Amino acid sequence: MKKIRVGVLGGYRGTSMINYCKNADNAEVVAICDKVPEVLEAQRQNAQGLDIAFYDNFEDFILHDMDAVVLANYANEHVPFAIRALKRGLHVFSEVLPCQTVKEAVELIEAVEETGLVYAYGENYCYMPAPYEMKKLYAKGKIGEFEYGECEYIHNCESIWHSITYGERDHWRNNMYATFYCTHSLGPIIHMTGLRPVSVTGFEGGKVERSLRVGKKGGQFGIEMVTLENGGIIKSIHGGLYKNSIWYSVYGSKGRMECGREDAKDGHINKIYVNADEYSGEYGPEKLESYEPKPEDNEAANFGHGGSDFFSMYHFIDRIQGNENADTIDVYQALDMFLPGMFAYRSVLNGGIPMEIPNLRDRAVRDAWRNDTACTDPKVAGDMLLPVFSQGTPDIPDEVYERMKALWEAECNSGEGNYRSAAFSQGSKKK
Numbered sequence: 001m002k003k004i005r006v007g008v009l010g011g012y013r014g015t016s017m018i019n020y021c022k023n024a025d026n027a028e029v030v031a032i033c034d035k036v037p038e039v040l041e042a043q044r045q046n047a048q049g050l051d052i053a054f055y056d057n058f059e060d061f062i063l064h065d066m067d068a069v070v071l072a073n074y075a076n077e078h079v080p081f082a083i084r085a086l087k088r089g090l091h092v093f094s095e096v097l098p099c100q101t102v103k104e105a106v107e108l109i110e111a112v113e114e115t116g117l118v119y120a121y122g123e124n125y126c127y128m129p130a131p132y133e134m135k136k137l138y139a140k141g142k143i144g145e146f147e148y149g150e151c152e153y154i155h156n157c158e159s160i161w162h163s164i165t166y167g168e169r170d171h172w173r174n175n176m177y178a179t180f181y182c183t184h185s186l187g188p189i190i191h192m193t194g195l196r197p198v199s200v201t202g203f204e205g206g207k208v209e210r211s212l213r214v215g216k217k218g219g220q221f222g223i224e225m226v227t228l229e230n231g232g233i234i235k236s237i238h239g240g241l242y243k244n245s246i247w248y249s250v251y252g253s254k255g256r257m258e259c260g261r262e263d264a265k266d267g268h269i270n271k272i273y274v275n276a277d278e279y280s281g282e283y284g285p286e287k288l289e290s291y292e293p294k295p296e297d298n299e300a301a302n303f304g305h306g307g308s309d310f311f312s313m314y315h316f317i318d319r320i321q322g323n324e325n326a327d328t329i330d331v332y333q334a335l336d337m338f339l340p341g342m343f344a345y346r347s348v349l350n351g352g353i354p355m356e357i358p359n360l361r362d363r364a365v366r367d368a369w370r371n372d373t374a375c376t377d378p379k380v381a382g383d384m385l386l387p388v389f390s391q392g393t394p395d396i397p398d399e400v401y402e403r404m405k406a407l408w409e410a411e412c413n414s415g416e417g418n419y420r421s422a423a424f425s426q427g428s429k430k431k
Contacts, residue, residue: 167405
């Protein structure tokens with residue numbers, strides 16, 4: 001079968017997808033695009049002997065002869081690029097996040113529906129060993145019907161903030177509200193159960209001292225209490241609490257399953273614990289199963305995020321090649337993962353009341369949201385601009401961003417910089 005020709009927008013985060021294509025027998029990288037010269041040069045060095053074109057602007061990149069595009073650009077700027085790629089006849093793999101407004105969500109759905117092309121959301125945490133095994137067990141009815149779940153993605157980025165924001169005051173990370181980056185926590189449980197979220201109540205961490213000293217304007221962390229279509233409830237927490245944590249736990253009508261805690265030092269995200277039976281809680285410790293799931297493909301072990309970067313790309317390519325059962329995250333489920341965070345912040349801004357999550361699968365529902373541009377990005381929001389923090393967007397002194405920029409430049413000049421480029425703002429090239 002012909003290899004799928006892939007172009008990658010964003011040469012830093014896109015490295016994992018590039019490496020997949022370099023090693024796969026079903027795909028190949030044909031073009032890489034990035035705004036940072038050092039990133040392109042690093043990718044040129046990695047691509048010696050391969051026929052790959054390099055671009056420093058999207059306008060030329062999108063004209064390259066290819067079958068699919070990986071979007072690894074800024075997390076709040078995927079939709080304009082995704083729609084342009086789809087309308088050009090290209091399949092789209094969108095690294096997080098799917099959109100930043102409901103208007104964009106509607107436009108993205110309709111572009112996917114109109115073109116009939118493959119859109120896959122790259123929420124790699126869904127494919128980590130333990131949560132991916134939990135998905136398989138849930139499908140088999142191991143714990144019965146979902147009733148309650150908890151999920152955590154805690155990542156204290158203070159020590160690397162200069163490396164991922166480059167001292168830019170208006171970098172998306174500095175302007176994201178507390179519940180924005182929610183799909184690493186919510187995603188695996190949504191993917192696992194296949195259930196649609198119908199309402200959410202949001203909470204915002206108000207202690208922001210660590211955020212302010214690196215230039216981040218939003219709350220320290222966010223919480224979503226999400227009700228699903230079957231009445232089940234998810235508690236999701238994510239953000240910059242002091243100690244990192246990735247953890248998933250789900251309760252069903254026949255038991256519970258969860259991954260290991262990082263601090264337990266017993267396998268963490270690679271280990272699963274299952275305690276379930278056919279009865280009403282009539283079981284003891286002897287019913288507990290614990291094991292480390294083995295990946296379906298040994299090659300996955302060579303990829304990041306517990307091998308999950310491999311599977312998210314593998315299923316995308318497999319789906320393009322015609323496998324209707326390829327385990328991709330489609331545009332509807334991508335929004336099921338993201339919209340709870342968006343509406344959780346609206347809940348915060350409205351005093352913590354529950355907010356209904358619109359079902360954008362329904363064309364009639366879309367019409368009510370077609371012009372909703374509410375977000376924290378002034379380039380997109382227009383007169384619907386939201387504060388980054390519920391108590392008002394803080395005014396951070398220029399000196400903070402100057403210090404972050406100096407740290408990043410020193411890191412790059414020392415040869416230790418990671419050049420965490422996320423490509424471009426729409427239609428622009430960074431000078």
